[in-house]
Amino acid sequence: MGTEQSNVLQVRDLQVQVKTKNGAATLVEDIHFELNRGEVLGLVGESGCGKTVTSMSILQLLNRKTTTIEGSILLQGRELNGLREKDMREVRGKDIAFIMQNPMNAFTPVFTIGHQFIETIRSHTKWNKKQATELAVEAMHHVNLSDPVKLLRCYPFQLSGGMLQRVMIAIASCLHPAVIIADEPTTALDVNNQKNVLYHLDKVRSEYGSAILLISHDLGVIAEMADHVVVMEKGRIVEKADVFQLFDHPQHEYTKKLLNARSIMHLDETAVHLA
Numbered sequence: 001m002g003t004e005q006s007n008v009l010q011v012r013d014l015q016v017q018v019k020t021k022n023g024a025a026t027l028v029e030d031i032h033f034e035l036n037r038g039e040v041l042g043l044v045g046e047s048g049c050g051k052t053v054t055s056m057s058i059l060q061l062l063n064r065k066t067t068t069i070e071g072s073i074l075l076q077g078r079e080l081n082g083l084r085e086k087d088m089r090e091v092r093g094k095d096i097a098f099i100m101q102n103p104m105n106a107f108t109p110v111f112t113i114g115h116q117f118i119e120t121i122r123s124h125t126k127w128n129k130k131q132a133t134e135l136a137v138e139a140m141h142h143v144n145l146s147d148p149v150k151l152l153r154c155y156p157f158q159l160s161g162g163m164l165q166r167v168m169i170a171i172a173s174c175l176h177p178a179v180i181i182a183d184e185p186t187t188a189l190d191v192n193n194q195k196n197v198l199y200h201l202d203k204v205r206s207e208y209g210s211a212i213l214l215i216s217h218d219l220g221v222i223a224e225m226a227d228h229v230v231v232m233e234k235g236r237i238v239e240k241a242d243v244f245q246l247f248d249h250p251q252h253e254y255t256k257k258l259l260n261a262r263s264i265m266h267l268d269e270t271a272v273h274l275a
């Protein structure tokens, strides 16, 4: 497969500014990276370094009145930066999907899971309700949710966080988007559900070829899932490397600090287990 075909997302010279009382403040700048088909790119860095601002700008979900986005965001060759909200709504969910940290916030509490799932499918396709329901059921089977027909009749509060996150993966992946942005998809979950969600994300990647931008502060998750890693500090990329290179031979002092902090945390955990 040629580079042009395999390259699904290209971010070039991305800069995001927010308007404040004292003028414009830069939130992220000089952001460059690309994502190939079927690849997982990890995005790491301390809280506040700009991971979410970067992903929200790719999705064009930042407040257009208070923020400005400069640079280029090419999704399968199509420029997203500056696309009208109406057009962006067609792209989101179909070509680029989003999985957020807290699945409870992703669903409207007053509508059933089925209503929300089926409406999402129908807003991007010409399918009728029956066809959309069949796809929803199939996608829920794909993430090992048992009795999907019953689950579709449930309200979000009736499902556990882990189940909701799997429903969200099913919604995000059912139209086989070129790119999935997963922002801390496992942070709100217990260890078993974390493993489950990562397993299903990986399955979506390998079976549908979706590329995944995986944002996580958990370097264990990144080490397990990512092919390449981008490290951000204070709104800028400080290091970009193959996952093995990054963990075995980190170049930047900040990356070394992040990896060290992780080893110390692991030592602490061992101490707790031994105590």
Ligand SMILES: Nc1ncnc2c1ncn2[C@@H]1O[C@H](COP(=O)(O)OP(=O)(O)OP(=O)(O)O)[C@@H](O)[C@H]1O
Binding pocket: 018, 027, 045, 046, 047, 048, 049, 050, 051, 052, 053, 054, 217
């Ligand atoms: N709408 C906004 N207006 C002003 N500042 C903002 C806005 N959104 C984010 N910021 C600031 O931009 C910086 C980057 O925030 P961002 O949420 O991207 O960090 P993050 O790396 O995702 O952090 P975390 O891991 O805690 O989610 C932070 O200093 C944040 O306070």
